[in-house]
Amino acid sequence: MNEPDGASAGDVARRLGIAVTTLRTWHQRYGLGPSQHSPGRHRRYTATDLARLDLMAQLTARGLPAAEAARTVLAHQHAPATQPSAGHNSGGHDGGGHTIAVGPAAGPAARGLARAAMRLDTATISGLIAAAIRDQGVADTWNDLLCPVLVGLGKRHAATGRLIEVEHLLSRCISGALTAVPRPDDPARQPRLLLACAAEEQHTLPLEALAATLAEHGATSLLLAPRVPSTALTATIHRTRPTAVLIWSHTQATGDPHQLQACLLGRHQPLLAAAGPGWPDLPPTIERPADLTTALALLRPLAQ
Ligand code: B12
16 A cells, blocks of 8 residues: 555545445454554554455455454464555556446445456456356356446446456456356257357357356357358358357447348248347347346257
């Protein structure tokens, strides 16, 4: 921490991405308060206080009850001092603030993930995502943990033009965790579901989440992502004769409806779904699942 007089409760709460009331509760209940005191002034948090609170925030974000987390933190009290991680020392060069705003509905795990992403802390990012998938399944992890952080990150990037490194690292960790979800074990069978990104579309994560949640529900899918040209898509439909094809477009630039029409030109007519916010208005014969759960319900019965 750079301030010679130590930091205020507001500063610390902002840096750790937690509410000031949470900080006060940790102080009152577990004694994790500010240790520096100048007469006539509010007490200030030192670098050692911040390191303790950072550990507390990480442990609670991983789901440890606060009392247990506090016991662990206090047990570390006399161990060699932990340095606050790099992100906390970085003086606001990312355009203001040290965490990504994840919205009021997001839980502590999303705030913990946002903090870990800002610190470029690969091990914690991957650990939090893997633990959430194990405990809650892919769909809840995607909706409640990953989407709030991705949306917050997108807003922050749009406002500042920065954090591309955070976006890339987080995306890779998410892909890794979703790919690690075990697939149904039937190598002899050709998957009946085809999931593909639209031509030039690089946003792959929603499709990766869909493939992983389908797998969790016993359904295999063939995933082509990113950037699938229309000719490659129609050739794959011709070769694999899927029962359903879902095409993802995230931005208007990639949502050209001609690539959808091309999928229905052959003799084989799969169910066709256009997903993602990039598509314009489309004929009602094309399915438009609005979220992961709806897409799962639409495709799962067609996986056999
Ligand atoms: C990660 C990311 C990237 C990564 C993608 C990595 C990967 N492997 O996927 C990379 C770095 C490659 C990238 C590139 C770009 N990106 Co980008 N990216 C994002 C980010 C942060 C998250 C994307 C994501 O996965 N979102 C998933 C969910 C969270 O998206 P959602 O729209 O909120 O979801 C809604 C629905 O789609 C639905 N839904 C959610 N999940 C699912 C799942 C299924 C199956 C279904 C059916 C529905 C569904 O529910 C949600 C609520 O309605 C977004 C921010 C954002 N808000 O999405 C920007 C964002 C999409 N990117 C943006 C831009 C501009 C770009 C680039 C053009 C930047 C550039 N100049 O190069 C390129 C585009 C390249 C291309 N041609 O595709 C803009 C798009 C603005 C616009 N509307 O046109 C966004 C919104 C950021 C911003 N605010 O400016 N990006």
